[in-house]
Amino acid sequence: MAFKPGDNPRHTNSWYAASARDKRVRPTLEGETDADICVIGAGFTGISAALELAEHGYSVVVLEAERIGFGASGRNGGQIVNGYSRDLETIAGRYGRDKAVKLGEMSLEGGEIIRGRIAKYGIDCDLVHGGFFAAFTDKQIREMEHHKTDWERHGHAGLEMVSKADVGKYVKTERYAGGMIDRLGGHVHPLDLVLGEAAAVESLGGRIFEGSRVIGLDMGEKPRVRTERGSVKASYVLVCGNAYLAPFLPEVHGRMMPVSSQVMTTEPLDKELIESLLPANYCVEDANYILDYYRRTADNRLLYGGGIGYGGNGPSDLTGVIRPNMLKTFPQLRDVRIDYAWSGNFALTLTRIPHMGRLSDKVYFSHGDSGHGVTTTHLLGKILGEAVAGHAERFDVWASLPNLPFPGGRTFRVPLTVLGAWWYGLRDRLGL
Template sequence: MPHSLKRSDNPGHTDSWYAASAQDRRVRPALQEDVSADVCVIGAGFTGVSAALELSERGFSVVVLEAERIGFGASGRNGGQIVNGYSRDLATIAGRYGAEKARRLGEMSLEGAAIIRGRVSKYAIDCDLVDGGFFAAFTEKQMREMEVHKADWEAHGHPGLEMVSAHEVRRYVKTDRYAGGMIDRLGGHIHPLNLVLGEAQAVEALGGRIFEGSRVLGLDQGSRNTVRTASGSVTCDYVLVCGNAYLGPQFPEISGRMMPVSSQVLTTEPLSADLAEALLPANYCVEDANYILDYFRRTADNRILYGGGIGYGGRDPKDIAAVIRPKMLTTFPELQNIAIDYAWGGNFALTLTRIPHMGRISPSVYFSHGDSGHGVTTTHLLGKILGEAVAGHAERFDVWSSLPNLPFPGGKTLRVPLTVLGAWWYGLRDRLGV
């Protein structure tokens, strides 16, 4: 049914439901002076703010420079799902990098979610935290793969997984699409923009300074680093580059090894409490097991938030609602006459390996990016690890930075068409059930 999408009155953000319902709408000033700090963090998304909070808790003076607004990129636009682990399973990681690297990454695999829950509790962040996630399988093949993943995760200490048979699916989602699935009691969902804004407030309460509208134009390295913006600078001992998919061209050694990829999300108008509960009775978030997957959940005000689709190179379709709404109606035909209030897209950073890329540009300039679709939890973990490294505890950082990161075949010219071809192949396999 025709319906005009609502617009957010939160300046500088995309027109998302998150921006429209953000609790902190203060616009921080741009950097207008030359300042000094122990650490300058570039980027105020989950990675940068997580690192800034870790460092602030350790007593470091921190300045965060954000080109747009706090949570402007994927951190404030994503599906809001707490998904444990990485974009590649631990068995794949073991096959690529060896059993010891898989063991070390497995030890950290639940920590991102624990960091989120710990900070929500410690700093009383109101971000609609709800526990529980459901992975939905379309085929018996996907069910068998989930059983293998479950055993692998349990071997690495994950206690919260449980297989779900076809006749039990409706405990979690009212649809006949799925052959079963798996629940993760350590998963969950949140309002991601309110989470990163709450964490930013915690940084500020501990003495950190965050400047919005302060795009980094250059970095001068010497006995101390100087990070330059259009109207100011930060002189510091360490720089953390945390721009992810929205990183500018100033750091080609990072941006050249990732590709921005868009995903699209919509929210319905608020539903009656009875209908919202009927569609998702357990209030778990859901994602399916296809290569190009759908993901959805209930919001605190009883909307259905539904995401899916993909745009390699960071391109959104002209009419996001027209692309995502049919997917939603396939799952929930009951929403046929329900209006769509908001529809938006956002980019995440994809690496060729689908494993996050961490490293050093120099002994005092660190970076982390490329969470490849599993960013909500992984960014919190890796931001904390960046803070640990600056504080002189680089053991975990060294595990991540030792993982090979490869350029996309064909460079920037061919990375999109080659990735699209690969996605088409895996999507065909999903459709054929092979």
């Protein structure tokens, strides 16, 4: 399979865009229209919120600058990873035990929402259950054991430690000292997932406009969202642009930093070979600060990701960054062809905790899932919908968490973050 120019226009040159089941281009907004809710951004957060509201009878318009799933939602590793980018113990230390308990009660919900919507709407997105967290050192194993105990206090019963002798049941490599499986994890084709959810929104009367970049937002009792060719008047506006929001609304995007991650896929592999590498068909994520993640695809490719580009600038040679790590894990793939390589940005907050809030009584936002977006965006999109419907209790928990600016402002946030990442990366290499 090859990605042909024009085959799925305005998407990046990814295996996801090439293999997407739904390549329909939605119309551009022309003229003025009205809705109960206007959602800015057709990624997981925006589509999750739109679907939650459409299910409850609200009229919804979604405005997308490019295509549904154009950003991180359609480019990520496709891994269903429960929880947040910081563990619940860290959250308790920062914000208090009460906040940790409340966030812990929600921490498995994102995955439940995904599985529930796939079943309810018959979304064909290659859902596979199970995930494996791989440890390189005994220290990382002890940390996983600690996290497992903490998770279990919050009701997660699907975790099991894996000894070095049993690593081969999940991944055939000599790199790991052990790990932990999460039976409530899994993996999907993320672009097919968000496209399936978008189709569900449309089936309930929601309208989605692509190629409709927002250029202005007039706040007030009846906000108006303006694009180059039209506008939407709505009772509420939900801002869900995440890492691709800039330059619109600097008061939101100014407190997050776009970060790129790189992904590639091999050519389709012999079925016996791919099954020998990942026998359980679990997705894998290692425990390093700058981590690798990989999984099997439905057409027997190995999808392998990793690397970090702070500020949202990916390397010019994507394969050159990822392939050496893949060969450390699976040296038997040294002669395998790489068919696709791409990068995409996610939004990072200083605290690595998502930020939700209000710009006015009628304008809400959510961003900054900090690398744990597949499940968290589904949860927070649902919570945005709840808040608009008059049930803001869970929204207010998230909105109460402090969102801090990056030290050094926009000028120095990248070099200072790179320095911190170098330090933690060094600790990983030294096993500290």
